[in-house]
Amino acid sequence: MKNNAAIGYAVILVIGDFLTLLLAFSLAYILRVKVDTRSLIEPIAAKDYFIAMFSVLPLWIGVHALIDLYSQKIYDKRFKELGRLIIGSFLGILVVIGYDFVTDGSLFPARLVPVYGFILGFVFLLLFRTLARKIKTFLYSYGIGVSNVLIVGDTKRSIEIADGIKDSKISGQRVLGIVGSNTKDYKTYKDFKTALQKIGHPIQSIIQTELYKDRHKNDQVLRFAQTNHAAYRFVPGNSDLFVGNIEVDLFSGSIPVIAVHQTALIGWGRIAKRIFDIFSSIILIVIFSPLMLLTAIAVKLGDRKGPILMKGNAQKRLTRFNQVIKVYKFRSHYAKFDGKTDEEVFKMIGKPELLEEYRKNGDKLEDDFRVTTVGKFIRRTSLDELPQLFNVFKGDLSLVGPRALVPSELDAYDKKHTILSVKSGLTGLAQISGRRNISFEERRRLDTYYVQNWSFWLDVTILFKTLRTVVDGIFES
Numbered sequence: 001m002k003n004n005a006a007i008g009y010a011v012i013l014v015i016g017d018f019l020t021l022l023l024a025f026s027l028a029y030i031l032r033v034k035v036d037t038r039s040l041i042e043p044i045a046a047k048d049y050f051i052a053m054f055s056v057l058p059l060w061i062g063v064h065a066l067i068d069l070y071s072q073k074i075y076d077k078r079f080k081e082l083g084r085l086i087i088g089s090f091l092g093i094l095v096v097i098g099y100d101f102v103t104d105g106s107l108f109p110a111r112l113v114p115v116y117g118f119i120l121g122f123v124f125l126l127l128f129r130t131l132a133r134k135i136k137t138f139l140y141s142y143g144i145g146v147s148n149v150l151i152v153g154d155t156k157r158s159i160e161i162a163d164g165i166k167d168s169k170i171s172g173q174r175v176l177g178i179v180g181s182n183t184k185d186y187k188t189y190k191d192f193k194t195a196l197q198k199i200g201h202p203i204q205s206i207i208q209t210e211l212y213k214d215r216h217k218n219d220q221v222l223r224f225a226q227t228n229h230a231a232y233r234f235v236p237g238n239s240d241l242f243v244g245n246i247e248v249d250l251f252s253g254s255i256p257v258i259a260v261h262q263t264a265l266i267g268w269g270r271i272a273k274r275i276f277d278i279f280s281s282i283i284l285i286v287i288f289s290p291l292m293l294l295t296a297i298a299v300k301l302g303d304r305k306g307p308i309l310m311k312g313n314a315q316k317r318l319t320r321f322n323q324v325i326k327v328y329k330f331r332s333h334y335a336k337f338d339g340k341t342d343e344e345v346f347k348m349i350g351k352p353e354l355l356e357e358y359r360k361n362g363d364k365l366e367d368d369f370r371v372t373t374v375g376k377f378i379r380r381t382s383l384d385e386l387p388q389l390f391n392v393f394k395g396d397l398s399l400v401g402p403r404a405l406v407p408s409e410l411d412a413y414d415k416k417h418t419i420l421s422v423k424s425g426l427t428g429l430a431q432i433s434g435r436r437n438i439s440f441e442e443r444r445r446l447d448t449y450y451v452q453n454w455s456f457w458l459d460v461t462i463l464f465k466t467l468r469t470v471v472d473g474i475f476e477s
Contacts, residue, residue, distance in 0.1 A: 005145035005172075009136060010070040016132060017069075018061050020124045021092075021117075025053045028116035033109055044109040052107055056099050060092035067091070079461035081129060089122040141169045147231075148201050149173045152192060152221055153209030154180030157235050161207055162186055176201060180210075192221055205231040263421045265454040272456065277399050281392040288386055295383050299330050302374030306335025309387060317404035319424040325396040327404055328387035332375025341406065345370060382470050388426045400459040401425025402447035419447050422454070432465040 029049055033040065044052075068074045069084050097114055100107035108114055139145050146168050151158045158178050162185070165171040177187035179195050189195035196203075206225050212218050225232035265273065296308045310331045317327050337345050346355045349369075371379065378384040391397040397404060404424035429450045430443040438446075450458070 005147065006072050009075075009132075009145070010072075013070055013075065013129070013132065014061060014065075016128050017064060017125060018057060020128045021057050021060055021121050022050075022053060024120035024124045025057070025113070025117040026050065027120055028113050029109070031116055032112045036110075036112075038110075040109045041111065042106040042109055044106065049109065056096055056107065059095045059099060060088075063091045063095055064088045075129070075133075078133070079464065080457050082126070083457040083460055085122065085125055085129070089118060089125065092121070093118040136172075137169065140172050143168070143174075145172060147173050147204045148176050149205045149207060150176045150179065150195060150199070150203050151207045151209065152179040152195075153207075153235070155209045155235075157209040159183060159185075161209065161235070173205070176203065192217065192224075196224070203228065203230050205233070207233045207235065209235045263418070263451045263454060265422050265451070269454070269456070273398060273459070274395070276456075276459075277392050277395075280399055281389050285389050285393065288389070291383070292386050295330055295378060295386065298374050299332075299378070302372045303331075303335055306331055306333075316406060317424060318407055318420060319396060319404060320420060320422055322420050324407075325391070325404070327391055327397070330378055330384040330387060332372060332379050332384050333370045334372055337370045385426060392426055396423075398423040398425045399427065400450075400462045401428055402450060403428055403430055403443065415444070415448050418451050419444070422451050427462060427466040429462060432462055432469055 029046065033044075033046075064070065064084075067084050067088055069081070069088055074080050074084055093114060096107070096117075100114075136145065149165065151162055158180070162175045162178060162183075165173040166175055166185075168174045175186055176199050177189055177195060179189045179192050182188050189198065203224075206221060208218075208221055222232060224230070299308050308331060310329045310333070315326050315329065316324055319325050337348075340348065342358060343352075343355060346352050346358070375384070388397060392399055401422055401424050402419045429446040430438065433446055
């Protein structure tokens with residue numbers, strides 16, 4: 001049975017966005033016409049203005065619909081929604097101004113009215129959407145709008161998915177049970193038919209994590225979903241096949257063919273990302289130049305024997321297409337360890353066995369003997385990585401991407417070809433998902449996910465979260 005909560009929420013967003021924009025432009029009229037006493041381009045009565053805006057603002061709502069602001073895949077993701085709201089507001093005001101230009105008469109009594117309307121409209125939309133999300137979460141706590149999910153498949157993925165959505169107050173989904181997987185945490189059923197007989201709630205979503213050898217069992221699951229208008233999702237056994245950028249085309253005019261690219265970062269995406277990197281790195285270099293100067297002085301005072309920047313083979317990293325680059329980084333080690341790889345350092349002090357512990361802890365030791373007092377601070381606050389902004393400007397790195405690794409680290413990873421299909425980054429998913437407190441293997445999985453699911457808004461999200469992480473690190477220090 002289909003859950004109409006998503007449709008209902010989308011309808012509320014449509015109505016709420018319209019009323020919010022109407023309020024914003026009404027307030028804009030009051031501020032410029034009633035409060036501001038300067039002369040107007042064309043006097044327009046409040047009633048006529050209100051009727052005109054009531055008629056034209058549906059065009060703005062149409063723009064929101066075209067960029068998927070009423071789609072669950074967008075409004076369920078806070079940062080994606082924020083990015084689309086920014087774009088939607090710019091496009092919306094352009095459409096309204098364009099309408100005013102091509103029609104007879106004047107829509108606005110003064111030039112500042114659309115400016116005020118644009119600013120107030122975006123702020124009010126953001127506040128309304130935030131409030132709507134809070135109310136939706138509040139209703140989830142009472143079971144209102146929660147979707148019932150049945151997971152089908154005797155695989156580890158079934159448990160992982162169930163664990164990921166088990167808190168219905170956050171996910172808006174309720175796990176009814178798992179067909180096939182034996183676990184004490186969830187109700188289990190030996191087969192799909194038994195599950196249908198014993199489950200006393202309507203099933204609104206089915207997630208299948210494996211294909212049965214018996215084709216009729218698979219047909220039974222899919223047919224039930226289609227007959228009962230339940231959402232159906234399938235987790236492929238070969239997860240590498242359905243990731244990255246996927247295109248569906250007709251081969252020889254009639255045969256559906258799926259093309260899978262190694263990464264979603266192709267074509268115009270690469271060009272836009274590079275342009276963004278150039279301009280952003282210039283701005284950030286200018287902003288952080290005083291801080292970089294102070295950091296350089298502190299590094300030198302903390303250990304006068306060594307250089308300000310790290311040097312040697314330890315700074316050689318891999319980036320896109322297996323290219324070796326040298327990254328710029330403030331020195332955080334004592335001078336005697338500078339320029340040496342981790343392997344060389346542990347061998348030098350006669351404790352090569354520490355390397356295994358170091359790798360297991362995610363390239364981290366509880367009390368790293370190599371790091372200076374100043375080095376500990378700039379590492380914790382990520383100030384040691386500020387010089388890499390010059391790498392970004394040069395094109396060696398991108399602002400966001402997989403972590404730049406030394407060849408010896410990456411050689412052991414069987415999916416290195418995927419990670420090396422894009423430029424390495426100054427920051428990335430691994431840095432905002434636990435920093436160094438996650439394992440090497442988990443960091444590589446996050447890097448692989450980023451490569452295969454890149455989007456501009458994912459980059460924006462990572463940058464915002466990186467800033468928050470850095471600020472938290474400074475205050476914790």
